[in-house]
Amino acid sequence: xxxxxxxxxxLALGAAVIVTFVNPEFTLAGAGxxxxxxxxxRGAEVVDDLxxxxxxxxxxxxxxxxxxxxxxVWRGAGRRDGEGSDRHGSGGLEVLWTAVPAVLIAYxxxxxxxxxxxxxxxxxxxxxxxxxxxxAQFDWRFRYAGADGVLGNLDDITEVVEMAVPIGRNVExxxxxxxxxxxxxxxxxxxxxxxxxxxxxPLRFQIDPEDYAAAGSPATLELRCxxxxxxxxxxxxxxxRPMEPAAFDAWxxxxxxxxxxxxxxxxxxxxxxxxEFEDEEED
Amino acid sequence: xxxxxxxxxxxxxxxxxxxxxxEPEIPVFASTVSADTRPALxxxxxxxxxxxxxxxxxxxxxxxxxxxxxxxxxxPEWIEEExxxxxxxxxxSDAAVDAVRxxxxxxxxxxLGAIERAAEGAPLAVPRPLRGGESWARWQxxxxxxxxxxxxxxxxxPDSPSLEEExxxxxxxxxxxxxxxFWESYYPTLTESAELYRVRCLTCHGSLGAGDGPTxxxxxxxxxxxxxxxxxxxxxxANRRPRRDxxxxxxxxxxxxxxxxxxxxxxxxxxxxxxxxVRYLAVRGETEQLAVYFAGQDGAVDPERIETAYKxxxxxxxxxxxxxxxxxxxxxRPVDVTPAMIARGAEQFRGALANCASCHGDGGxxxxxxxxxxxxDGTRSRRLDRxxxxxxxxxxxxxxxxxxxxxxxxxxRIKYGIGGTIMPAADDSLTDADIWxxxxxxxxxxxxxxxxx
Numbered sequence: 001x002x003x004x005x006x007x008x009x010x011l012a013l014g015a016a017v018i019v020t021f022v023n024p025e026f027t028l029a030g031a032g033x034x035x036x037x038x039x040x041x042r043g044a045e046v047v048d049d050l051x052x053x054x055x056x057x058x059x060x061x062x063x064x065x066x067x068x069x070x071x072x073v074w075r076g077a078g079r080r081d082g083e084g085s086d087r088h089g090s091g092g093l094e095v096l097w098t099a100v101p102a103v104l105i106a107y108x109x110x111x112x113x114x115x116x117x118x119x120x121x122x123x124x125x126x127x128x129x130x131x132x133x134x135x136a137q138f139d140w141r142f143r144y145a146g147a148d149g150v151l152g153n154l155d156d157i158t159e160v161v162e163m164a165v166p167i168g169r170n171v172e173x174x175x176x177x178x179x180x181x182x183x184x185x186x187x188x189x190x191x192x193x194x195x196x197x198x199x200x201x202p203l204r205f206q207i208d209p210e211d212y213a214a215a216g217s218p219a220t221l222e223l224r225c226x227x228x229x230x231x232x233x234x235x236x237x238x239x240x241r242p243m244e245p246a247a248f249d250a251w252x253x254x255x256x257x258x259x260x261x262x263x264x265x266x267x268x269x270x271x272x273x274x275x276e277f278e279d280e281e282e283d
Numbered sequence: 284x285x286x287x288x289x290x291x292x293x294x295x296x297x298x299x300x301x302x303x304x305x306e307p308e309i310p311v312f313a314s315t316v317s318a319d320t321r322p323a324l325x326x327x328x329x330x331x332x333x334x335x336x337x338x339x340x341x342x343x344x345x346x347x348x349x350x351x352x353x354x355x356x357x358x359p360e361w362i363e364e365e366x367x368x369x370x371x372x373x374x375x376s377d378a379a380v381d382a383v384r385x386x387x388x389x390x391x392x393x394x395l396g397a398i399e400r401a402a403e404g405a406p407l408a409v410p411r412p413l414r415g416g417e418s419w420a421r422w423q424x425x426x427x428x429x430x431x432x433x434x435x436x437x438x439x440x441p442d443s444p445s446l447e448e449e450x451x452x453x454x455x456x457x458x459x460x461x462x463x464x465f466w467e468s469y470y471p472t473l474t475e476s477a478e479l480y481r482v483r484c485l486t487c488h489g490s491l492g493a494g495d496g497p498t499x500x501x502x503x504x505x506x507x508x509x510x511x512x513x514x515x516x517x518x519x520x521a522n523r524r525p526r527r528d529x530x531x532x533x534x535x536x537x538x539x540x541x542x543x544x545x546x547x548x549x550x551x552x553x554x555x556x557x558x559x560x561v562r563y564l565a566v567r568g569e570t571e572q573l574a575v576y577f578a579g580q581d582g583a584v585d586p587e588r589i590e591t592a593y594k595x596x597x598x599x600x601x602x603x604x605x606x607x608x609x610x611x612x613x614x615x616r617p618v619d620v621t622p623a624m625i626a627r628g629a630e631q632f633r634g635a636l637a638n639c640a641s642c643h644g645d646g647g648x649x650x651x652x653x654x655x656x657x658x659x660d661g662t663r664s665r666r667l668d669r670x671x672x673x674x675x676x677x678x679x680x681x682x683x684x685x686x687x688x689x690x691x692x693x694x695x696r697i698k699y700g701i702g703g704t705i706m707p708a709a710d711d712s713l714t715d716a717d718i719w720x721x722x723x724x725x726x727x728x729x730x731x732x733x734x735x736x
Contacts, residue, residue: 138544139537154617154726158688160536161547219389231498235483237548259689262610264518266528268378 003077007070014066018059038215040242041189042206043122046115048190053111057104123204128170131163132156135175135182135195138232140223146256157255163223164241166248167212173203185226186240188218192226207242218242314349316340317491317510317568320575327579338584339574346593347567350481350490353473355563358594368566368597369473371527371559379527379555384467386550391466399463469552473563476556479549484557487542492564494670502542508670509561510568512599513703516686521700521708523606524565524599530558540683562600569596608699610691611715620723628724631717637697637709639721647679647728654705669703676706682729693722 039045130151132143142163146155151174165171175184177197184203185192193203225236243251316336324332346356355368368374375383388395471479481490487499492509499506507514513522516538517529534554537545546554573592578584615624631637633645641653654674655663665673677685686692686701697718700708709718 136539137542139539141539148618153730154620154723160539160545219392232544235544235548239548260614260616262612262614262691264528264607264610265532266376266378266526 003074006077007074010070010073011066014062014069017066018062036190037188038211039188039190040207040212040215040218040221041186041191042208042211043119044190044208044211046118046122050111050115054108057108120204123170123206125170128172128204129166130172130174131165133163133173133175133184133195135177135184135225135229135236137179137230138225138236140184140225140236140238144252144255146259147253155256155259157252157259159255161238162220162241163238164243164248164251165207166245167207167242168209169245169248170204170206173205175201175203180229181227182225182229182236183227185224186221187224188215188221189240194227212242314344314347314491316343317493317571318495319493320571323575324578327575328582329578330582335578335584339571339578339589342574342584342586342589343567343571346570346589347563350477351474353477353563355566356593368562369559371555372468372470374527375555376528379531379551382551383470383555387467387469387552390550390552391469395463395466471552471556471559473556473559476553476560477563479553479557480560483546492561492568504541504675505670505672506543508568509564510572511669511703512565512569512596513669515701515703517702518608518695519603519606520608521702523702524603526603526607527555527558527562529603530561531555534558536687538685540681540685566593566596566600569599608695610694610698614690614694615719615723617723624720625724625727627717628720628722628727631713631721632724637713637717637721642674642676642705643679644676647725649676649678651676666705668705674705679725679728688726690719690722690726693725694718697721 036048036051039048130145132151134141134143139160140163142159143151144157144159145151146153146157148155173184175193175195176199177195179197181197182195183192184195186205189205189207191203191205193201195201220239220241223238223240225233227233229236316339320339321332321336324335329335348354353369357367361367366373372380480488485496487496487502487506488494488509489496489499489506494506494508496506512524514525514529514533516533517523517525518532519525519529531551531554533543534546534549534557536547537543546557549557570589570592573595574584574589577588577592581588631639632643632647633640639647640651642649642651644650654666654676656666657663665675668674677683682688684692686696696706697709697713699710700706713721
């Protein structure tokens with residue numbers, strides 16, 4: 001009787017692990033959520049496929065592991081003498097447990113290389129919009145080329161926290177860090193890449209207009225730091241603001257005008273007669 | 284005999300854990316006199332410093348309440364004008380009100396969507412707010428009244444008269460639209476802003492804003508002492524009180540190069556609320572300092588003098604709007620900058636008149652000699668700023684400008700100086716052309732030719 005209870009408990013534990021951690025649809029579906037937000041990036045579905053494949057391989061291995069474990073427990077708990085059998089090596093088994101993971105890892109490597117190529121191909125093409133990304137404890141800062149179209153000179157436009165990006169246009173980030181390792185992570189675009197001090201890491205993406213519309217045209221996409229970077233890591237939150245290309249170009253020009261204007265903080269961008277409003281306030 | 288060594292090692296390890304017992308200090312959100320008030324009273328030779336400190340503390344309680352129930356004492360004039368600085372909604376500019384509404388629209392998007400669908404006939408299911416709070420409860424109560432068709436709006440919403448008018452004029456105006464506008468006017472109370480400050484700012488700026496929070500002690504540069512009302516990165520002239528928009532700008536942009544991050548991820552309503560709280564701490568701190576000063580003059584604390592101090596401080600803050608440092612309209616652009624202009628800037632930089640190099644160094648690396656004070660016995664020490672911290676002129680070759688890297692930011696730093704520091708104002712000693720050539724010379728020092736910095 002005991003052996004059945006213990007073995008079934010082991011199986012139940014395995015089932016719980018699988019349901020809770022491996023297949024979130026079970027637990028999150030009720031709340032109307034998916035593991036990831038709806039993808040809006042060109043080529044991002046490749047990442048989802050990759051994720052699913054890896055996930056199902058892991059599920060299969062986990063099921064196998066727990067079934068074997070339960071069987072071992074069931075068998076072991078039945079022995080009255082409490083002694084295990086004593087074996088020294090098994091050539092066949094060793095070949096098996098070396099070959100199976102080797103094949104699996106080779107397969108995962110193979111599909112990952114394919115996925116990487118597919119993503120690169122999806123955002124291939126010349127003249128992407130280049131944005132310089134600076135990770136710093138604990139802010140994301142962005143630089144755009146100004147009116148002269150050249151990044152890295154005096155008419156650059158700098159932004160903090162919020163990165164405006166045109167929809168349907170290739171964007172290439174040049175990411176660098178001023179202090180420690182950060183990681184640029186946008187779940188909606190299935191992008192995550194470390195930002196390492198002392199080097200410039202490129203990252204290309206494109207917001208797919210159709211996917212973006214299908215996802216309900218969210219006003220902003222969440223940007224997080226995915227590498228523990230210090231006490232304020234939790235607060236290193238930014239956002240991407242997708243914009244229609246025309247609106248983006250207009251925004252960029254307006255930002256350039258603002259940079260070389262003489263206005264004070266809070267002053268209206270275009271001078272207007274606000275005497276009328278002040279009168280209203282007095283009433 | 285068993286080997287005892289591993290056990291002894293384990294014992295030593297756990298013993299050391301018990302011995303270290305590191306318990307971080309829990310920040311207390313307290314309202315009392317500042318730590319430096321009593322020493323200042325002693326220094327001012329006030330007859331009974333303990334009594335004077337207690338009286339000042341009591342007066343501050345009367346004028347400013349406590350962190351759990353903060354507020355401002357209303358002078359008779361304010362009561363007549365119906366002004367209450369704790370209700371800052373009325374002091375926001377047109378643009379700020381628009382930004383608050385827009386920010387609330389984003390922040391409460393889920394709620395607003397549910398209301399809009401309900402107005403079209405779907406069953407109403409308003410999701411719970413992201414963060415609770417007394418304003419939220421107030422708003423939700425008002426919203427319940429709205430659904431019930433009661434006209435209780437007047438007491439709850441600052442814009443209600445115009446809303447009522449609008450709904451009378453426009454027959455197509457639905458309660459759904461009205462509710463959306465209602466939600467969009469969310470504005471935090473002073474208590475809620477104090478709570479946000481406690482969670483996000485206190486660890487560096489300290490409970491009274493003295494820049495002495497548990498983390499602040501280890502930062503370089505040190506966090507701003509908010510009790511002075513002197514801020515560095517403002518668009519007003521140096522040593523003037525900042526306008527709301529100046530503080531908003533710092534909160535939104537952060538101070539690149541220091542530990543002050545951007546708080547742009549918060550909605551504009553929350554940022555305006557933080558500005559309210561910073562202003563509260565500053566006015567309170569300034570009043571306290573003035574009260575100490577007056578106590579030193581009079582030999583004791585005089586309630587009338589505290590009233591004077593309170594009004595004086597508010598006078599300074601109210602005057603801020605007229606003290607914006609003007610920048611000439613024709614800001615030169617990089618394409619207009621000639622090598623001759625840069626050369627002229629370099630000449631000025633090292634010249635006798637502007638003499639930037641005396642502190643910033645010939646190469647602009649922040650290593651000039653003039654920051655040192657040499658005592659009679661020959662020991663050198665750095666000149667201190669207003670807050671008693673050693674001065675550190677900016678290394679201009681690093682491309683990190685704390686107060687912003689736009690030409691107008693640098694123009695203001697040069698023309699009007701930096702409040703509380705040894706950076707002087709050029710005022711009228713330099714022409715605008717001179718200042719612009721200096722601005723572009725300084726910017727050229729960190730020109731990196733496209734490489735990231």
